[in-house]
Amino acid sequence: MRQWNQFRLLGDGDFLRNYAREHNLFIYPYDLLTGSDMALFEDLEAKTSAEQYLICALSDVKLGSDTGGKLYKLAPQALYKNATACRGATYEEVLELWNERMRKQAEILLKPLPRRFLALEGGAIIINVLGWGLFVLMLGFIPFVYDFLKENALVIIFILLCCNLEHLFLSSYGEEIPGRTLELWARPAQGNFSESLYRQMMGEWEELKERHDKALPYYLLWKRGQLRGAAEEVEPAEPEPAAIPAEPGYRDYCREIKAKLAAQIEDIAEQGAKISDRSVKRYVEDILKILREIQQAVSMGASEAQIIRARKVVTYWNEETLSLLANYLLLTGNSSQEARDTQESIATLLHDMAPVYRKELDRITASHTLEIKASMAVLQKEIEEALHKEK
Secondary structure, three states: OHHHOOEEEEEOHHHHHHHHHHOOOOOOOOOOOOOOOEEEEEEOOOOOHHHOEEEEEHHHEEEOOOOOOOEEEEOOOOOHHHHHHOEEOOHHHHHHHHHHHHHHHHHHHOOOHHHHHHHHHHHHHHHHHHHHHHHHHHHOOOHHHHHHHHHOHHHHHHHHHHHHHHHHHOOOOOOOOOHHHHHHHOOOOOOOOOHHHHHHHHHOHHHHHHHHHOOOOHHHHHHHHHHHHHHHHOOOOOOOHHHHHHOHHHHHHHHHHHHHHHHHHHHHHHHHHOOOOHHHHHHHHHHHHHHHHHHHHOOOOOOHHHHHHOHHHHHHHHHHHHHHHHHHHHHOOOOOHHHHHHHHHHHHHHHHHHHHHHHHHHHHHOHHHHHHHHHHHHHHHHHHHHHHHHO
């Protein structure tokens, strides 16, 4: 089957989101139904250019062979029709297909359960009916089998019905997704990139991922309330100092840092676009480039410690940069020598700020290295103590 094609990963969620922003293309930032990040792949066995690229949820692929680089294959549980619906000849085309698929998915999940179940499982039900029907038809030519089928028709129909409804015991069908999220995603996709809408969608992703992790099949959803009630009856233990960062308030603070960083990047880009001087505009673009790298470093996969390390950029350096840009634009059009000298001083400061941002980026991304080195130092000390005791 074509389902087992080999795909080369071209870019994950952050790459696609940044690509959409830079090209002013609207994009749904992750997969709604699974809570998984999205990824763009190149089909190495595509027969036509219209099938060259594939965009899908990362949960729909699995790592394949390492020969000649990491190659991926569609996972067995991935619906091939979804993959076919998100193929295209260009990046822009697959992004449009992805947007349409996400919008339709949101519309389906807004429907009542019976209609939602039929929309998501209708194809599987038809295949089951046709497959079993053909199987029974073939066996019907054998006399004793025909008599058996005739005598046990009701039992067989009940078994077939259970086969078609088995997914009710495997899937939750979006019950964990808040209605406000579905209504937001079900709106017609915009043509241009919307930073505010993007931030709103991304702001709910962490909550959705937690809900997906805890999602239960539909017939077990009623137990979720019981389990939650039982958990509330148990008095929580005193939290350890190391566990304090996992408190909701701490996570909210991390979300606030990321949201403010995204808003500041947008403001700096808007201010920089108003500057006519090419040199100063280039200084602003250098700052923006590093800021977007910082934004990527503190994305959804980052640790909370990394996000906290970015607070100095958000609360100090970005505010200073925005202040400098505002003053530079305020002096534009002022022909006095003092105004020109002040603008030149501001331009010099903007030029000197890029290395500062780079240093902050290095400090943020180096956190994992420091943690690994610290762990290795502790381990080395324990090894030396163990060897010393043996002697």
